[in-house]
Amino acid sequence: MRIRHKAWAKPELEACPFYVPEPKTLRGHWREQFSQPGCPLYLELGCGKGGWISQAVLQYPQVNLIALDIKNEMLGLAKRKLEAAYAAAQQPAENVKIAIFNISYISDAFAPEDRVDRIYINFCNPWPRPKHKKRRLTHPRQLMQYKAFLTGELWFKTDDDELFEETLEYLPACGYRITYQTRDLHASGFAENLETEHEKMFTDEGKRIKFLIAQPEDET
Template sequence: MRARYKPWADDYLNEQTSYVELEPAANKGSWQSRFKQEQPLHLEIGAGKGQFITGMAKQHPEINFIAIEVAKSVIVSAVQKVVELAPDNVKLINDDAKDLTEIFTENELDRIYLNFSDPWPKNRHEKRRLTFKSFLRQYQKILKTDGEIVLKTDNKALFEYSLISFSQFGLVLDEVCLDLHHLNDPTNVMTEYEEKFSSKGQSIYRCRARFPK
């Protein structure tokens, strides 16, 4: 379901410069300077309404978080959550993640989260999947040598595709979990989608992958 159009979104985002990066490319190579202190830098691609990124920021004050979301009518909800929480370790970007190398320099990130990404199920849309090889090349550039990709999804087909894509690209799979919530991981922070699907008894898949040194 698409989020309802919010005519006030532009003005609101422009007002929240403490948390919203209006010109993210200008911070390429110097993202740490945008935070109160220098510490590991994690990126969430597809922030949605912000439940995950605010939960992670609260749970991990020792980590700096950046979340990117293309839908303006959606990211305003994330910004509202961040403003209410008022953390000093979160920045938000309203932009497309198709060329992350324009926003981040080499070896700038420690971890990337792919949470409930659009599965793009049709074969002709394969290149749009965030675990397609062209995206993996970008992640390899902007992640540190020991950087990690964490994928969560309810879509079995996307999960299987991603495992194959990771393996073919040469990534090391450190975790492959077929039922995350039976794992009872106390560190897991749920997204809005995850909460919804889990309440219906749907399996949630998670994997952790890293590029070899």
């Protein structure tokens, strides 16, 4: 999705106390950046405008959360949405960090020592053309990188049928066990769902939301 350049985004991010300007420098030390380093650590890959992360920081007050996106324009909007959420709840922004990062190189920013308890991938680009599929956030080359630091679950949502079905194939091939799946999330009765902007838009268009939970198999 294209987004217009926002001149305010970069300076606002640089002045934001929960923005991480050099995420690679924190590799292996993400937990230490939070006031409660012993709390679970959740990571959202491709946070977009912040619809999910701005809900999650309040839904999970005893969890530390990190949100990444490749565009500073998107991250700037997410930053504003987070600030609004914390202000409305009258809570300090202590359990979140945000950063600009190319997720294709996620291993450069996260190490096994970071012990991420949960990864969220919400409505990522489906990259339908065969030559572009390797850019998917659920492509095997990405899933293998996540395994290095993911100690818990991967939660994945999409409206795209092909992406979902092919991800169901990617996961076991990469050593993940699928523990939950549904091709109609809103009719499934699954309770722990935070609806994003894209999710509402796709639902209004009559599209069914696909969802799964997977975790790396114990290889010991």
